[in-house]
Amino acid sequence: MENQSAILITELKKLLNGGTAHVRLNDAIANLPFNLLGEKPYNLPYSIWQLVEHIRIAQWDMLQFSKDGTHQSPKWPDEYWPKEVSPKDEETWNNTLKQIEADLQLFISLLDSSNLYETIPHGNGQRILTEALQIADHNAYHIAEIVVIRRLLGAWET
Template sequence: MQANERKTIVSELITLIETGNAHVSLDETINDIPADFRTVIPENLPYSIWQLLEHIRITQWDIVEFCLSPDHKSPKWPDEYWPEKTDSISDEKWEETLEQIKKDRNRFFDLLNNDKTDLYSPLPHGDGQNIFREALLIADHTSYHLGEILVLRRLLKCWK
């Protein structure tokens, strides 16, 4: 692969993960959510905004760790990928989760930007996964759950 082609692919992957392209970005999705709405679970729905956001963090962290460390042990599915229901979440914990999402994204972006990272060969410690696939997985998984957060915000009447 030529350097120009690689730079284009990496740039597109990073843009997809950061902005969602045709979807609303993480920052836009969670901007200005009133603290008392973070843990509300609307009738007939299984999760709160908080649980979805924390699930995004846990899953993205797991993907990034899998890519970076052959010794990584993933959490137990599904129990350890979803936080328990809670009546409230502190501003500190909310911000900590957002910061960890951004930190893990940046760790993954560093991996993508490293010219020595092979985007397409299977990872030696996986069962066919490659970095390109994992980048698409982060983008796809995140956009899916951000869409759910937007639906929750609409139901709670706290969206534009």
């Protein structure tokens, strides 16, 4: 069983870091002009900025939930989505990207220090394994939306 857990942890890390069957966030936003972050082509409901900020908020929430029994999640859905269509400046954009990466690495460190199968005491049956899969799935879904928006804006090179 120990070897199987090590294999599972290795695969979860690959899944969370992206780049296997999914585009990584860093690749999805590479060389993206700042002025396109707030564009919503074809009346799509979200801009790239709103998607990236949503990824940050949701991933942060799942990380905090996994570590802290006193954590209070934001109100769904209003507090998981920014109202602003674009970041106020490049510093805000860069800080969001840094937090996404830092929180992802903190969550990945939980994989090595936690029992993947034990239920989280303050949850409703969730496990670190459950949260890892949810983060990976959620991020991949929204990163794909970013790629679609870039394609619609003519700002994606294949």
